[in-house]
Amino acid sequence: MSEYWSQRFTQEGMIWGSEPSPTALLAKDIFRQHQLKSVLVPGAGYGRNTKVFSEEFQTCGIELSQTALEMAVEWDPMSYFIAGSALDCRLDRQVDAVYCYDVLHLFLEEDRRRLIANCLKQLRPGGLLFFTSFSDEDLNYGCGRLMEPGTYEYKEGKYAHFFSETDLREHFAETEVLETGTLLETLQNPQGDIHKYILRFILAQKSTL
Numbered sequence: 001m002s003e004y005w006s007q008r009f010t011q012e013g014m015i016w017g018s019e020p021s022p023t024a025l026l027a028k029d030i031f032r033q034h035q036l037k038s039v040l041v042p043g044a045g046y047g048r049n050t051k052v053f054s055e056e057f058q059t060c061g062i063e064l065s066q067t068a069l070e071m072a073v074e075w076d077p078m079s080y081f082i083a084g085s086a087l088d089c090r091l092d093r094q095v096d097a098v099y100c101y102d103v104l105h106l107f108l109e110e111d112r113r114r115l116i117a118n119c120l121k122q123l124r125p126g127g128l129l130f131f132t133s134f135s136d137e138d139l140n141y142g143c144g145r146l147m148e149p150g151t152y153e154y155k156e157g158k159y160a161h162f163f164s165e166t167d168l169r170e171h172f173a174e175t176e177v178l179e180t181g182t183l184l185e186t187l188q189n190p191q192g193d194i195h196k197y198i199l200r201f202i203l204a205q206k207s208t209l
Helices: 002-012 022-033 050-054 066-075 109-122 165-171
Strands: 038-042 058-063 080-083 095-100 123-134 145-148 151-155 158-161 176-188 194-205
Touching (some): 022 095, 022 123, 022 176, 022 194, 050 058, 058 066, 066 080, 123 158, 145 158, 165 176
Parallel strands (some): 038 058, 058 080
Antiparallel strands (some): 123 194, 145 151, 176 194
16 A cells, blocks of 8 residues: 555645645634644645644644655644554554544455554544545445445555445444534645545544543
8 A cells, every 4th residue: 555655646746736625624623622732644645634733733644655754744844744554553642633534445344443443542531533434425336346345446456445324433333423424525636637526524532431
């Protein structure tokens, strides 16, 4: 996976443009309302979304691709970036919130659960999780080779898991789910090509016990 993303970032640069996802702005408002101070962003890419948080919060990004990390440091110098996998990377202290944009659906079930479990380890008791992922309402759902229930190789060499509401909630069964929803995400690459797809999001809280 590291080679795939490094190659894409090298060839395409800021793949999804410079504007943050609307979900990052939504999460920022929620974190502000809860008076949180620190945010972890697993799969931070080139810093498109971390920059939203670093303006106000202590922000740490984890990224597998060295190419993306080099871009992120230039684009968002106020965040702290760690090279590594979000599946097992460890912080030296727990954070108040985790914002994870479109990373969860990139894995098969075992690693999806590893990602959530590792994020919970980095989160203080009572902290918030905000995750986005592909929805089973998206047009790509059901396209291509079935790899696992809900997971399809919808492009050659590229697969994703498409979440139903029930499936997404079940993945976060060890947390208190505060809110879920769907939205239409629009991305424009540097060449001006526009891509739209349907996302699910979930806001959850880590147990204080």
